[in-house]
Amino acid sequence: MNTVDNVLELESLGNIQCFSEQNRNRLLVTMKERALPEGSHLFWEGDLADKLYYVKQGRIKLTKTTDEGKELILYMYHPGDLIGHADPFISSNHSYSAEVLESSVVGVIENKDLELLVCQHCDFAIDFMKWMGVHHRITQTKFRDLMMYGKPGALCSTLIRLGNTYGQELADGSTLINKKITHTDLSNMIGATRESVNRMLSDLRKKEAIEYAGGLIVIKDLSMLQEICHCELCPKEICRI
Numbered sequence: 001m002n003t004v005d006n007v008l009e010l011e012s013l014g015n016i017q018c019f020s021e022q023n024r025n026r027l028l029v030t031m032k033e034r035a036l037p038e039g040s041h042l043f044w045e046g047d048l049a050d051k052l053y054y055v056k057q058g059r060i061k062l063t064k065t066t067d068e069g070k071e072l073i074l075y076m077y078h079p080g081d082l083i084g085h086a087d088p089f090i091s092s093n094h095s096y097s098a099e100v101l102e103s104s105v106v107g108v109i110e111n112k113d114l115e116l117l118v119c120q121h122c123d124f125a126i127d128f129m130k131w132m133g134v135h136h137r138i139t140q141t142k143f144r145d146l147m148m149y150g151k152p153g154a155l156c157s158t159l160i161r162l163g164n165t166y167g168q169e170l171a172d173g174s175t176l177i178n179k180k181i182t183h184t185d186l187s188n189m190i191g192a193t194r195e196s197v198n199r200m201l202s203d204l205r206k207k208e209a210i211e212y213a214g215g216l217i218v219i220k221d222l223s224m225l226q227e228i229c230h231c232e233l234c235p236k237e238i239c240r241i
Contacts, residue, residue, distance in 0.1 A: 014055075014078065014079065014080020014081045014082075015080070015081050015082055015131055015134050015135065015237070016054065016080050016081065016082050016131075017080070017237065018127055018130040018131040018133075018134055019124075019127040019128075019130075019131065020123065020127060022123075023121070023123065023124045023127045026117055026121065026124060027054065027082075027107075027109065027117070028054075028107065030109055030113045030114070030117065031054055031107030031108055031109045032107065032108045033056070033105060033106070033107055033108075034105070034106050034107075034108055035103075035104070035105050036058070036100045036103070036104045036105070036106060037100065037103055038100055038101065038102050038103050038104075039099075039100065040099075040100045041097060041098060041099055041100065042060055042083070042098035042099075042100060042106065043094050043097065043098050044094070044097045045064070045065065045094055045095060045096055045097045046093050046094065047093060047094050048091075048093055048094075049084065049085045049088070049092050049093055049094045050088075050091075050110070050111050051084065051108055051109060051110055051111060052082055052083065052084035052088060052108075052109040052111070052114060053082070053083040053084060053098075053106045053107065053108055053109070054081070054082050054083075054106060054107035054109065055077050055078060055079050055080065055081045055082075055083065055104065055105075055106055056079060056104075056105040056106060056107055057079055057103075057104055057105040058079070058100065058101070058102050058103055058104025058105060058106075059076065059077065059078055059100075059101040059102050059104065060076075060077045060083065060098050060099065060100055060101060060104060060106075061073055061075065061076050061077070061098070061099050061101055062074045062075040062076075062077070062083070062096045062097070062098050063096060063097050063098075063099060063188075064095070064096045064097075065097070070188075070191075071188050072188060072189075072191050073185070073188045073189045074096055074142070075138070075241075076101075076165070076241045077098075078165070082131060083098065083106075086131075086132045086135040086136060087132075088111050088114060088115075089111065089115060114128075134237065134238065137234075137238050138238055138240070141232075141234055141238060141239065145157035145158070145229060146190060146191060148230070149228070149229055149230055151190060151192045151196060151200065152200055152203075152228055152229075153228055153229040153230065154190040154191075154192070154229070155186065155190055155192070155197065155200050155201075155204075156204075156225040156226075156228040156229040157225075157229040157231070158186060158189050158190055158241065159177070159210065159217065159219060159225055160219075160222070160225055160226065160229070160231065160239060161239055161240055161241040162177045162179070162181060162217070162241050163175045163177055163219050163222070164236045164239050164240050164241075165179075165240045165241045166178050166179040166241075167219075170218070174218050174219060174220045175218065175219040175222065176213065176216060176217075176218050177216055177217045177218070177219070178216065179216075180215060180216065181217060183197050183198055183201070186201075189241070204224075204225075207221075207224065208220055208221060209221040209224040209225055210225075
């Protein structure tokens with residue numbers, strides 16, 4: 001799968017797909033474009049949540065930092081994703097930070113412009129409620145993964161989500177996660193130590209559920225991962241990283 005195919009595949013999973021083509025165009029006309037360098041921040045925890053952001057290019061991760069300084073990765077956003085609070089018409093502050101993982105281009109939508117679209121077009125309001133629903137479902141399923149079946153379940157669920165997001169099917173039916181993911185990244189995604197992630201990945205390799213190829217993770221036995229995390233077979237637009 002080449003780079004263009006990867007981008008198109010990620011865009012097809014983007015949460016802006018909740019909007020019809022007409023309403024997507026309404027959003028695109030409203031937004032103002034902003035370029036962001038790698039390592040910068042779109043916003044910080046505590047900033048006023050008065051905008052939505054549409055990822056046109058690049059990758060952005062949302063993180064929450066604990067009192068002890070531990071970082072937890074909540075979401076990874078890609079081209080085609082709309083980022084922001086699901087309750088934009090209530091004055092609030094961001095409860096997480098958004099870090100730019102690679103050079104990105106985003107469209108910025110002011111809440112006042114969004115509110116005008118909702119008031120003027122009832123079909124847009126319906127699509128916006130669909131986006132809110134998807135946003136909440138992703139959050140609910142991630143909390144389920146992290147809380148109900150221990151760290152092994154959370155890790156297996158995260159590997160499945162990575163496969164759905166970056167997966168490339170190989171000739172033998174296995175799935176290559178075509179994105180470099182470090183053990184530190186995985187530990188931050190599930191709220192575990194890097195050492196415990198190392199042990200769990202080693203166990204999965206011994207069970208031949210996964211393997212490594214060129215430093216990338218390959219899912220060999222998807223059904224085993226699904227069994228460990230009690231997978232509910234959510235659609236890919238929900239079961240994503």
